[in-house]
Amino acid sequence: MIKKETIIINNIAQGYIMCEQNKKAPVILYLHGGPGSPEYPIFQSQLNASYLCEFNICYYDHRGCGLSFNKKSKLSLDLLIEDVLDITKHLIKKYNKKNIILVAHSFGTYLGIKAVQAQPEYYSSYIGISQITNVKESERRIYDDLLKVCKEKKDYKGKRLLKKNTNSVKKLSNHYMKNVKGRLLKRYQIGLTRKPLPTYFIIGKIFSFPLYSLKNKLEYCKGLIYSSRSLFPMTKEINLFQNSYNFKIPIYFIHGIYDYQISRSLVNEYFEKLKSPKKELIIFEESAHFPNFEEPDKFNKIITSLCNT
Template sequence: MIKKETIIINEIRHGYIMCEQDKKAPVILYLHGGPGSPEYPIFQSQLNSSYLCEFNVCYYDHRGCGLSFNKKSELSLDLLIEDILDITKYLIEKYDKKKIILVAHSFGTYLGIKAVQSHPEYYSAYVGISQITNVRESEKRIYNDLLQVCKEKKDYKGRKLLKKNKRSSSKLSNHYMQNVKGRLLKRYQLGLTREPLPTYFMIQKLFSFPQYSFKNKLEYCKGLIHSSRLLFSMTKDINLFQNSCDFKVPIYFIHGIYDYQVSLPLGKEYFGQLDSPKKELIIFEESAHFPNFEEPDKFNEILNSLFSVEQV
C-alpha cells in the first residue's frame, strides 16, 4: 500500500510517502538528495513492483520541500538532522520496532550519517548511496576528472570551458555547477543517470505522480528552489574526514561507477577510515548517481540479502 501521510513535530508539518507491506516487516527510512529534491515522485514509475517489497519504506520529504514545504520554517543542516531523529522515533513507535534501517542518497547521506553517529541506538544499519564525504575536495577531483574526459574525447571546447571557469569551480558557484559541470556531465552521461533522461523527464514524472495533489506538485517546485537557496551554501564546507570515523552500527556504501556528481575515489578513502561492527562498499557497474533507481533489481536483491526479516 502506497499512501501520503503528514505528521506535526515541533509545530512543523512533515510529510512523507509510506510504502507499507506488512507492519511486521523491517522499516526503512529513506532520505533523499538535493537539497530539496524528493526522489520517489520522480522515479516511482521507473521501479518494478518488487522494489523493496519486503520492507515498510518511509520516503520522507525533508523540512522545507515536497510534502514538508513551508517557506516560513527555519532551515539548517542541524535542524534537518533533528527532524530525522524525530521521524525515526515516530516510526519506531508506530511500527513497534526496536530499531530501523536508515538509507540515504547524496545530500541525504550527510544528514543520515550524522544521525546514525549521534544516536546509533535507533538504527540497525546505515546504507549510504553516493555518499558525500568532503564536498570541496570532491568537486576539485571531479573538475580534474572532467578535464581528463574532455582530453580523451578530444573535446577541446569542453576543456576550454573548464579552464575558463576554474576559479568559479573552486568557489562552487551556481554558474559552474549548473552551466559548466552540469552541461559536461549530461554530455558524457556521467551525471544523474548513465542512460540519458528524456527532455522534461522530471517535470513530466512529478506532475503525473498520483500521490501528490496539484498543490503538492507546485510546492515541490517551490521547495526545490527554496531549499537550494538556503542550504546549498551550507553544504559546501561539509567534510566528514574532520569528524570521528567510529560507528556503532553496520555501514554499507553503494556507489555507481559512472557517478561524477560525487567522487567515488574520495568515497573509497573515507570508507577505508571507517571503524564499524561491519562495513561493505558495493559498486554498481551500470550506474551513475542513482544506482538504486538505475539498477533496482540489484539494489533490491542486495537489501533483501543484508536485511532479511530474521536479521533485523
C-alpha cells in the same frame, strides 16, 4: 498500501510517502537527495514488488521541500538532522520496533550519517547511496576528472571551458555547477544517469504522480528552489573527514561507477578510514548517480539482502 501522511516535527508539518506492506516487517527510512529533491514521485515505477513486499518504507521529504514545503520553515543542516531523529522515533513507536534501517541518497547521506552517529541505537544498519564525504575536495577532484575526460574525448572546447572557470570551481559558484560541470556531465552521461533522460522527464513524473494534489506538485517545485538556495551554501562546507569515522552499526555504501556528481576516489578513502562492526562498498557497473533508478533489480536484491542480514 501506499499513502501520503503528515506529522508535526519540531512545530512544523512535515510529510512523507509510506509504503506499508505488513506492520511486522522491518521499517526503512529513506532520505532523499538534493537538497530539496524528493525521489519517490520520480522513481516509483522502478521499485519492483520484491523490494516493497519485504519492508515498510517511509520516503520522507525533509523540511522545506515536497510534502514538507513551508516557506516559513527555518532551514539548517542541524535542524534537518534533528528532524531525521524525530521521524525515526515516530516510526519506531508507530511500528513497535526496537530500531529501523536507514537508507539515504546523495545530500541525504550527510543527514543519515550524522543521525547514525548521534543515535546509533535507533538504527540496525545504514546504507548510503552516492555518499557525501567532503564536498569541496570532491568537486576539486571531479574538476580534474573532467579535464581528463575532455582530453580523452579530444573535447578542446570543454577543456577550455573548465580552464576558464578554475576560480569558479574553488567557490563552487552556481554558474560553475550548472553551466560548466552540469553541461559536461550531461554531455558525457556521467552525471545523474548513464542513459540520457527524456526532455522534461522529472517534471513530467512529478506532475503525473497520482498521490500529489495540484498544490503538492506546485510546492514540490517551490521547495526545490527554496531548499537549494537556502541549504547549498551550508552543504559546500560538509566534511565528514573531520569527525565522522566511528560507528556502532553496519555501514554500507553503494556507488555508481559513472557517478561524477560525487568523487568515487574520495568515497573510497573515507570508506577505508571509517570503523564499524561491518562495512561494505558496493560498486554498480552500469550506473551514474542513481543506481537505484538505473539498475533497480540489482539494487533491490542488494538492499533486501543487506537489510535481512
